[in-house]
Amino acid sequence: MTALVIVASTSSPPTSGAASVLEYVERHRTLYIVRQLLWTVPSVFLMVVFLALAVALRFRSRGLAAAGGLVAVTSWAVSLAWPTTGDGSLAMVLLADRYADVSTAVDRAPFVAGAELLIALNDVPAVIGVLQTLGILLISLLMLRGPFASGVAWLGVATGATGVIAEVLRPVLGGAYAIYGVLLFGWLAWIAGALWRHAAAVAPDHP
Numbered sequence: 001m002t003a004l005v006i007v008a009s010t011s012s013p014p015t016s017g018a019a020s021v022l023e024y025v026e027r028h029r030t031l032y033i034v035r036q037l038l039w040t041v042p043s044v045f046l047m048v049v050f051l052a053l054a055v056a057l058r059f060r061s062r063g064l065a066a067a068g069g070l071v072a073v074t075s076w077a078v079s080l081a082w083p084t085t086g087d088g089s090l091a092m093v094l095l096a097d098r099y100a101d102v103s104t105a106v107d108r109a110p111f112v113a114g115a116e117l118l119i120a121l122n123d124v125p126a127v128i129g130v131l132q133t134l135g136i137l138l139i140s141l142l143m144l145r146g147p148f149a150s151g152v153a154w155l156g157v158a159t160g161a162t163g164v165i166a167e168v169l170r171p172v173l174g175g176a177y178a179i180y181g182v183l184l185f186g187w188l189a190w191i192a193g194a195l196w197r198h199a200a201a202v203a204p205d206h207p
């Protein structure tokens with residue numbers, strides 16, 4: 001949620017023109033790094049959440065729980081190795097530093113080319129993103145069988161289905177892509193409470 005607030009309240013980097021992007025990153029270095037970390041670090045927590053859900057749901061359907069958990073956990077793990085975040089790339093910071101260290105067009109050309117590649121990767125609907133949303137959808141469909149409330153399960157289904165469409169159409173959605181982000185953070189907040197209550201309910205009583 002912090003990431004959405006910062007993205008909404010600060011100036012976004014240019015979406016085209018490698019030189020413009022590099023100059024923006026150099027001028028807003030700290031803000032740019034914070035934005036990238038806020039989109040990257042949550043992947044670690046999402047891996048934990050989906051692993052916990054797969055374990056909690058394993059008695060409803062071991063096959064579906066394993067499939068949904070594997071797709072979700074693996075896709076969020078792989079996203080940590082993907083060079084872009086959807087909002088930019090940490091690698092762009094290094095390119096911006098090198099770009100600023102030289103002054104001629106010839107010397108800057110390799111860094112501009114590298115930035116162009118990152119911009120292109122950032123705009124391509126990544127298979128990783130589609131798999132992430134597919135994992136949400138599979139887990140949520142299994143949640144409809146219990147033991148979680150139907151509301152959080154249906155919100156997960158809506159989030160997963162919306163996410164699949166949003167990831168496939170990301171290059172043309174523009175700001176509308178944020179709808180999926182809002183749904184995702186809302187579902188995760190609800191899931192956190194649901195997992196806490198579920199853990200308390202199944203925990204053995206201690207004398």
